[in-house]
Amino acid sequence: xxxxxxxxxxxxxxxxxxxxxxxxxxxxxxxxxxxxxxxxxxxxxxxxxxxxxxxxxxxxxxxxxxxxxxxxxxxxxxxxxxxxxxxxxxxxxxxxxxxxxxxxxxxxxxxxxxxxxxxxxxxxxxxxxxxxxxxxxxxxxxxxxxxxxxxxxxxxxxxxxxxxxxxxxxxxxxxxxxxxxxxxxxxxxxxxxxxxxxxxxxxxxxxxxxxxxxxxxxxxxxxxxxxxxxxxxxxxxxxxxxxxxxxxxxxxxxxxxxxxxxxxxxxxxxxxxxxxxxxxxxxxxxxxxxxxxxxxxxxxxxxxxxxxxxxxxxxxxxxxxxxxxxxxxxxxxxxxxxxxxxxxxxxxxxxxxxxxxxxxxxxxxxxxxxxxxxxxxxxxxxxxxxxxxxxxxxxxxxxxxxxxxxxxxxxxxxxxxxxxxxxxxxxxxxxxxxxxxxxxxxxxxxxxxxxxxxxxxxxxxxxxxxxxxxxxxxxxxxxxxxxxxxxxxxxxxxxxxxxxxxxxxxxxxxxxxxxxxxxxxxxxxxxxxxxxxxxxxxxxxxxxxxxxxxxxxxxxxxxxxxxxxxxxxxxxxxxxxxxxxxxxxxxxxxxxxxxxxxxxxxxxxxxxxxxxxxxxxxxxxxxxxxxxxxxxxxxxxxxxxxxxxxxxxxxxxxxxxxxxxxxxxxxxxxxxxxxxxx
Amino acid sequence: xxxxxxxxxxxxxxxxxxxxxxxxxxxxxxxxxxxxxxxxxxxxxxxxxxxxxxxxxxxxxxxxxxxxxxxxxxxxxxxx
Numbered sequence: 126x127x128x129x130x131x132x133x134x135x136x137x138x139x140x141x142x143x144x145x146x147x148x149x150x151x152x153x154x155x156x157x158x159x160x161x162x163x164x165x166x167x168x169x170x171x172x173x174x175x176x177x178x179x180x181x182x183x184x185x186x187x188x189x190x191x192x193x194x195x196x197x198x199x200x201x202x203x204x205x206x207x208x209x210x211x212x213x214x215x216x217x218x219x220x221x222x223x224x225x226x227x228x229x230x231x232x233x234x235x236x237x238x239x240x241x242x243x244x245x246x247x248x249x250x251x252x253x254x255x256x257x258x259x260x261x262x263x264x265x266x267x268x269x270x271x272x273x274x275x276x277x278x279x280x281x282x283x284x285x286x287x288x289x290x291x292x293x294x295x296x297x298x299x300x301x302x303x304x305x306x307x308x309x310x311x312x313x314x315x316x317x318x319x320x321x322x323x324x325x326x327x328x329x330x331x332x333x334x335x336x337x338x339x340x341x342x343x344x345x346x347x348x349x350x351x352x353x354x355x356x357x358x359x360x361x362x363x364x365x366x367x368x369x370x371x372x373x374x375x376x377x378x379x380x381x382x383x384x385x386x387x388x389x390x391x392x393x394x395x396x397x398x399x400x401x402x403x404x405x406x407x408x409x410x411x412x413x414x415x416x417x418x419x420x421x422x423x424x425x426x427x428x429x430x431x432x433x434x435x436x437x438x439x440x441x442x443x444x445x446x447x448x449x450x451x452x453x454x455x456x457x458x459x460x461x462x463x464x465x466x467x468x469x470x471x472x473x474x475x476x477x478x479x480x481x482x483x484x485x486x487x488x489x490x491x492x493x494x495x496x497x498x499x500x501x502x503x504x505x506x507x508x509x510x511x512x513x514x515x516x517x518x519x520x521x522x523x524x525x526x527x528x529x530x531x532x533x534x535x536x537x538x539x540x541x542x543x544x545x546x547x548x549x550x551x552x553x554x555x556x557x558x559x560x561x562x563x564x565x566x567x568x569x570x571x572x573x574x575x576x577x578x579x580x581x582x583x584x585x586x587x588x589x590x591x592x593x594x595x596x597x598x599x600x601x602x603x604x605x606x607x608x609x610x611x612x613x614x615x616x617x618x619x620x621x622x623x624x625x626x627x628x629x630x631x632x633x634x635x636x637x638x639x640x641x642x643x644x645x646x647x648x649x650x651x652x653x654x655x656x657x658x659x660x661x662x663x664x665x666x667x668x669x670x671x672x673x674x675x676x677x678x679x680x681x682x683x684x685x686x687x688x689x690x691x692x693x694x695x696x697x698x699x700x701x702x703x704x705x706x707x708x709x710x711x712x713x714x715x716x717x718x719x720x721x722x723x724x725x726x727x728x729x730x731x732x733x734x735x736x737x738x739x740x741x742x743x744x745x746x747x748x749x750x751x752x753x754x755x756x757x758x759x760x761x762x763x764x765x766x767x768x769x770x771x772x773x774x775x776x777x778x779x780x781x782x783x784x785x786x787x788x789x790x791x792x793x794x795x796x797x798x799x800x801x802x803x
Numbered sequence: 804x805x806x807x808x809x810x811x812x813x814x815x816x817x818x819x820x821x822x823x824x825x826x827x828x829x830x831x832x833x834x835x836x837x838x839x840x841x842x843x844x845x846x847x848x849x850x851x852x853x854x855x856x857x858x859x860x861x862x863x864x865x866x867x868x869x870x871x872x873x874x875x876x877x878x879x880x881x882x883x
Contacts, residue, residue: 202851204875208842215839221882296880340865343844398869405881406844413843466882474879609881616878632874 135175142168149242153434159505160427162242166501170494173250178258178490185690185698186262188482193795195268196479205269207480207797210487217475218492219409221257221467222416224602225460225675226500228306228566231573232668233457234507234515235445237435240454241504248455248462249497252705256463256679257471258489259686259702264472265479266789272472276681278788279688280771287767288681289617294760295466295674296614297645301652302671303603303610304389308381308657309565310596315374316365316556316589317596318381322374323357324407324601325388331403347410350403354411354601358593365556378657385607386650392608393615393642401608408605415598419502419574426581432508432515437540444520444536445564446668447727452716456672461500463705465678467493480797506573513543514551514560518569522562523659532561556589567603571595614645655749669720670753676713677760680706684771691775692787699775710768717761721754730754848872 126134145165149157182188199205208216233241264270270278273292277285311317331350339345364370376384392400441449446457460466471489479485507515516525516536525532529545536543552560555575560568575591582591616632618641623630629637656667683706690699723729726736734750737743777783841847849860849868858864 202855203848203871206851209835209838211835212839212842216842219843220879223882225882336865336869337862340862341846341849341860341868343846343849344840347844397873402869409843460882464882466880469880470882474875606881609879613878613880 135172138168138171142172146243146246149239149434156429156431157434158427159423159430159509162238162430162501162505163423163427165242166246166498169246169250170498173254174490174494177250178254178486181255181258181490181701182483182486185695185701186259188262188486190481190483191794192482193793193797194265194476194479194482195790196477197795197797198790198793199268199477204474205477208478210480210484213475213478213480213484213488214492216478217470217488218495219413220470220474221464221492222412222496222499223460223606224303224306224567224599225464225466226496227503227570227599227602229458229668229672230461230500230503231507231566231570232445232519233454234432234504234569235436235443235519236439236450236454237433238430238504238508239434240439240450241458242501244455244458245461245497245500245504248458249493249500252463252679252708253461253467253497254490254493255701255705256465256682256686257467257493258486259690260468260682261471261476261479261489262482262485263686263689264476265482265485268790269476270472272468272678272682272685275472275689276685276767279685279692280767280774283766283770284681284684287763288678289621290763291465291674291678291681291760292469293614293617294756295671295678296610296617297648298652298667298671298674298756299466300389300607300610300614300649301656302667303606304382304385304649304653305656305667306565306567307385307600307603308378308653309563310567310571310600311376311381312378313375313559314365314557314596315371316361316593317600318374318376319364319370320354320357320361320593320597321600321604323360324354324404324597324604325400327353327357328400328404328407331407332399335403336398343406346403347406350407351410351414354407354597358590358597361593362556362589382650382653382657386646386653388604389607389611389650390642390646393611393646394638397612401612404601404605404608408601411598411601415594416499416502419506419577420498422574422577422581423502423505426577428505428509428577428580430505430508431511433512436512441725441728444516444524444539447725448669448716448719452712452719453669455712456669456676456716458500459672459675461497461503463676463679463709464496465675465680465682468678468682481795503570506570506577508573509576510569510573511541511543513537513541514548514572515569516541517543517548518560518563518572519566520562521564525562529559529561554585554588555592557592567596567599570599611642611645611649614648615641618644658745659749669716670757673713673716673720673757674760676709677764680709680713680764681767683709684767688771688774689787691778692785694785696779710764713764714761717757720757730757845872 142165145161145168148161149165196205196207200207230241230245260272263275267275273285273288276288311321327350331346334349335343335346364374439450441447446453475488479488513536517532520532520536525535529548533543533545548560552558555572560572571592574595575588578591579585579588619630619632619637622641628634631637652667683702686702687699687706690702719728721730724732726733730750730753734747737747778785849865852868852871853860853864
């Protein structure tokens with residue numbers, strides 16, 4: 126394309142993006158069309174990718190297309206395999222995209238669509254994408270080493286230890302929160318519970334089919350599994366309408382929590398091929414298809430956003446979760462903007478597949494942009510609902526009242542009209558007994574998604590099918606994270622305990638498998654149980670804790686990245702990682718302070734514990750509050766330690782007291798033809 | 804893209820860049836999509852395993868592949 130035309134094209138994209146962002150930022154009073162969000166996101170991502178990631182590639186990281194990657198140097202056809210960049214992109218995206226970018230934006234929609242949208246756009250372009258990109262590249266330059274190994278090498282022992290503890294903390298809290306989302310989505314819902322219960326025998330059948338009947342035919346098996354899951358959704362309707370069957374699948378939150386805890390233990394102890402791998406394939410199949418379908422649905426229907434740009438709840442009084450828009454919007458939405466967890470994947474399988482350094486830009490930066498787009502779609506799905514309906518679904522009974530009348534009166538009194546009859550009709554339309562107090566984000570997302578799908582594909586008659594498809598899709602996602610996370614956590618605990626007593630480190634020794642599985646499941650199971658028993662809805666206190674721990678890992682990643690950039694002699698460009706690091710520190714420290722010390726009993730753990738103690742409340746809840754405060758304190762202490770150790774290292778390098786060299790694999794010229802990147 | 808390198812591994816060889824002329828561009832895009840899906844679903848990894856060990860696909864070969872993959876798969880985190 127001729128240069129003037131190219132400049133004109135980018136100018137047009139910039140103008141369109143600016144216009145769209147201005148529209149969503151300035152518009153007040155009248156509902157706006159969801160396409161403004163889509164255009165704002167698309168243009169922002171294009172500009173960010175073309176210019177900012179290009180700047181980072183050229184100036185900060187100096188990507189070298191002539192340098193052989195570990196996939197080429199260490200190629201073994203197993204872990205290290207030079208792979209086409211589009212294939213790696215898809216592989217990486219499938220690994221980073223989970224339920225987080227769907228749930229977080231739905232919860233944050235209580236502030237209106239504006240704060241979440243702006244954070245998703247800015248957070249991704251300047252934070253999340255940068256983190257994924259630089260960590261991927263730094264891992265590629267270090268033979269595909271993991272974040273914890275790089276942290277130990279570059280920052281020191283404290284860095285390595287903190288990274289390890291951060292990963293364990295995140296996994297435990299993440300799994301507890303994820304399981305709670307599933308419980309809230311399935312409680313008293315025979316249709317949803319039946320469908321999800323059926324995915325277990327379906328996954329087992331897939332495992333046996335794959336191993337015994339059609340070895341290696343994973344795609345074929347996944348298609349078969351998908352068809353069976355569709356039948357299970359259809360069968361769920363029958364189950365919910367047949368009283369003798371429905372009673373078996375109508376479970377309260379506590380029973381569901383116990384079932385999920387037992388399931389998590391079984392999934393961790395069973396062979397990978399039998400349950401974990403087939404469920405992973407099935408979940409990936411459904412995930413990629415549904416995300417594509419949702420994108421098509423939004424573009425085809427281009428619905429109107431009913432939620433205002435800003436709600437009165439930016440002052441922290443929101444019913445979905447307590448806390449001001451700063452810092453809690455930035456904690457609630459982690460995965461769609463910045464997710465520390467991605468740094469584990471960017472320093473896991475992906476760097477071992479990268480064929481050329483220059484491709485880290487598209488894979489690292491680009492895949493996170495795609496994930497961010499998923500978060501924008503989730504925001505749209507939540508905001509197409511009437512605000513009154515959104516709040517009725519997402520508000521815990523402890524906040525808005527136990528009965529439909531009390532809840533509608535409270536929500537209407539806040540300026541978001543909703544009537545019990547409409548909620549009842551909506552519940553009937555989606556095949557549920559009630560949609561009140563379905564906290565956790567998943568049911569609201571499912572209703573929004575069903576609304577979008579049923580208006581573009583099939584009409585109102587199939588709204589119940591779409592709703593349960595969305596519930597199944599999210600629950601499947603989450604249970605896959607639960608399976609995989611429990612196992613990863615188990616391996617990490619076994620690695621650590623192996624230093625204490627060798628047999629405990631043996632991953633095939635069953636006593637060790639059972640003991641460490643019980644340890645990990647017990648840890649996240651505790652958080653789940655705590656969430657189920659919390660009268661304010663559990664997710665209220667646990668989701669921010671998850672956000673804090675996830676962003677702690679992002680802080681570790683940015684500390685590592687800033688250290689390496691400074692040691693590379695590129696201190697003048699350190700702001701690229703230092704700026705998001707400072708922002709994250711501000712957000713996590715502020716959020717943690719509020720969660721521990723805030724006098725508002727809906728926010729502060731300690732003030733809530735004091736209130737309960739004063740009224741002779743439940744001793745377990747008081748203990749839970751104090752435990753949450755201690756966990757938050759430990760997380761913050763870890764942040765402080767790694768920050769101090771990193772900052773000391775930076776000062777030593779910048780003042781010349783420490784050599785600025787970086788530990789990288791030695792340069793080897795690539796044997797591949799060199800691709801010219803633009 | 805200039806002369807993308809070709810490897811001998813099934814599923815990882817460069818299937819070409821999408822956006823070529825007419826139907827051949829469309830075919831290339833489809834091939835790329837299939838290659839991506841096969842990589843995500845470990846079918847390419849199984850093919851590489853068979854080549855590396857000079858085996859034909861069978862229950863025994865797949866069981867051996869699963870054993871080799873077990874630890875890697877189980878240690879692979881899935882993001883939230």
